[in-house]
Amino acid sequence: MRKPLPVTPKLLLAYGVYTVLVSVHLAWALKAMEWPWVVLAGGGGWVFWTFFEYLLHRWGFHEPPGAPAAHKYDIHWDHHRVPQDPERIITSLWLSLPIAALFWGLLWLIAQGHPIMGAVYAGIGVGYLGYETLHYLMHVRPVPPFRFLRKLWRHHYLHHYKEPNRYYGVTVRWWDYVFGTA
Numbered sequence: 001m002r003k004p005l006p007v008t009p010k011l012l013l014a015y016g017v018y019t020v021l022v023s024v025h026l027a028w029a030l031k032a033m034e035w036p037w038v039v040l041a042g043g044g045g046w047v048f049w050t051f052f053e054y055l056l057h058r059w060g061f062h063e064p065p066g067a068p069a070a071h072k073y074d075i076h077w078d079h080h081r082v083p084q085d086p087e088r089i090i091t092s093l094w095l096s097l098p099i100a101a102l103f104w105g106l107l108w109l110i111a112q113g114h115p116i117m118g119a120v121y122a123g124i125g126v127g128y129l130g131y132e133t134l135h136y137l138m139h140v141r142p143v144p145p146f147r148f149l150r151k152l153w154r155h156h157y158l159h160h161y162k163e164p165n166r167y168y169g170v171t172v173r174w175w176d177y178v179f180g181t182a
């Protein structure tokens, strides 16, 4: 029998908070806009998320290169030290919530309260939840039998076990190809 997934309060909390945030913003957009536009704007939010994921992981946690000692005590290196520990995989709310609030504020300034921001924000939130889900599974479950997922798993394992200054993308690999870190 398969071992049950290690579900922790931190994981449930993150899922709970962001599922509510995504649902509220999605409902706002769907009430005011035709659904194809919601899908399009949400897709834009998701693409933005994938870029932010790369940006934060590379320049927030790993670079400048040659300075891993500088990160010795930070949360991301804590994850690198014991990658399988579920407590260190899921991002704490005290890190994710200020970022979520910042994005909300920026979107509000850009969209001036237009409901399209609900769709973009929901897309970013879906990207984030997808990231937590995939990253979590990458560390607590073996490589899945699907080609596409196998490539993603391998990409992240290379980052952990071979070259920590490459392979930064977790949910998509394309930014590593764009920036030459694959």
Ligand SMILES: [Zn+2]
Binding pocket: 079, 083, 135, 139, 156, 160
């Ligand atoms: Zn990892």
Ligand SMILES: [Zn+2]
Binding pocket: 057, 061, 062, 076, 080, 159, 164
């Ligand atoms: Zn890393």
